[in-house]
Structures are given as C-alpha cells and as structure tokens.
Amino acid sequence: MGDDETGHGFDHIQRVVGLADRISQSYPAADHLETLTAAYLHDVIDEKLVTDTAAASAEVKQFLVDQGFTTAQITAIFLIMDNMSYHKTLDGTAKPLPLEGQIVQDADRLDAIGAIGIARAIYFGGHFGEKIYDPAVQPRTAMTHAEYRNLNHETIINHFYEKLLTLKDLMNTAAAKQIAEHRQQVMLDYLAEYKAEWNAEA
Incomplete structure (x- = not known):
C-alpha cells in the first residue's frame, strides 16, 4: 500500500496502530498482539483498496503463518479484519466484534474524523x-452498500453528513468516545466556516 493515493497509506496505518495502542491501555483484558496485528493489517484486504480480496486474504494468512501465528490467532485477527469496515454495517453482514476488534474499529474510525479526517x-x-x-x-x-460505494451521487461535503459525523456515536469504547467528542467539534466548526465562506458571509 506504499503507493496509495486515497488516504489509506502507511501513515494512516501508523495512526490507527497508535490509537489502538492508546485505547487498549484502558482495556488490559484485550489481547495486545491480536489488537495491534489487526490494526496494522486492517486495510490490506479491504474491497475499496484491492481488486481481489480473496487473493489478498490468502496472502495475509500465509504471511501470518510464516510469522509463527497460531490458527486461533489468525482466526481472531481475520474476524476483526473481515467485520470492522463501515460498509459491513450497511448491509447487516458484520459479525459482532470482540474487544480487540472494537478497539481497532474505534481507532480506524477516529482517524476518519477531526482535522486529519477532513484532510x-x-x-x-x-x-x-x-x-x-x-x-x-x-x-x-x-x-x-451499493449506494455507499456509488461516488457519482456524493459530494465531499455531503460525505461528512452521510458518514463522518455519525461515527462519534458509533464508537465502542469509552476511551474512543472521549477522543471523538473533540474531533467531532473540529468537523462541525469546519463545515460551518466552509458554508459561511461559500455564501460569502465570512
């Protein structure tokens, strides 16, 4: 993903890992290795970034085997990766996430909001x-799911209302909810300023 030009590059991965690590400090029961591994790999099999998700999944599974992960660990990591994406909530196919998955999902969603989320x-x-x-x-x-993926009927500003502003209330953990409060306000302030400037009021 080194050549990514959609905002899902390694810098995004590093922030998600950092946020997952930060949130997990409040939840010592969470398996730290599974949490951070899923955080590092969560986008490498995503349908919006790869054309062949089955091939990508097979490659990642083999990689984890080569690194010495057990079958149980790989199953746990893929449960997170396969069910944490926002689009899964639209078609009702997402399976309940374990605590580790809730942490990674929160970290990923936090990086979609606030100042960096705007960018x-x-x-x-x-x-x-x-x-x-x-x-x-x-x-x-x-x-x-199909409508969400159809970018012909979306504007960038509308994306805030269609998705980004809803993420605060979808956070799983108390730690993430606290971080999301400030980032939500950053987006609301931005949208208010944008529209004021658009209408030549500011």
Whole structure:
C-alpha cells in the first residue's frame, strides 16, 4: 500500500496502530498482539483498496503463518479484519466484534474524523473526482452498500453528513468516545466556516 493515493497509506496505518495502542491501555483484558496485528493489517484486504480480496486474504494468512501465528490467532485477527469496515454495517453482514476488534474499529474510525479526517475526506474525494460541494445535492440517508460505494451521487461535503459525523456515536469504547467528542467539534466548526465562506458571509 506504499503507493496509495486515497488516504489509506502507511501513515494512516501508523495512526490507527497508535490509537489502538492508546485505547487498549484502558482495556488490559484485550489481547495486545491480536489488537495491534489487526490494526496494522486492517486495510490490506479491504474491497475499496484491492481488486481481489480473496487473493489478498490468502496472502495475509500465509504471511501470518510464516510469522509463527497460531490458527486461533489468525482466526481472531481475520474476524476483526473481515467485520470492522463501515460498509459491513450497511448491509447487516458484520459479525459482532470482540474487544480487540472494537478497539481497532474505534481507532480506524477516529482517524476518519477531526482535522486529519477532513484532510483525508478531501484527498479521497479528489482522487475519485468527486465534486467538493453542491447545495442542490442533498446528503443521502439509509444507504445500501451499493449506494455507499456509488461516488457519482456524493459530494465531499455531503460525505461528512452521510458518514463522518455519525461515527462519534458509533464508537465502542469509552476511551474512543472521549477522543471523538473533540474531533467531532473540529468537523462541525469546519463545515460551518466552509458554508459561511461559500455564501460569502465570512
């Protein structure tokens, strides 16, 4: 993923690992190795980043075997990786996550909000040629998985309302919820300023 141009590069991975490590300090019952391994690998089999998810999964499993991970550990790590993505909540296919998975999911979602979340949303939208803003295009609600992936009906600003502003209330852990409060306000302030400038009010 060294050539990623969608906001899912190694810098994103490092932040997710750092956040997962930080959150896990409040939950000593969580398996630290499984948590951080899933955090490092969570995007390498994601459908939005790889064309052949089955091949990517097989490659990762073999990599973990080569590193000495047990079958039980690999199963636990893949349970997290296969069920933590936001799109899984849209089609109802996500299996309940163990504590380790909840931590990684929270860490990933935290990196999607706040100042860096704003930058990543613009970077992602620009990569796929999305329009920045159109007041005539209303944010979509109750999207299916297919609708969520259809970027032809999305603007970058609408993405905040369709997804990013909902993530605060989807955090699993108390530690993540606390971090999310500030990052949510950063996004709300940004959107208010953006619209004021758009309308020549600021």
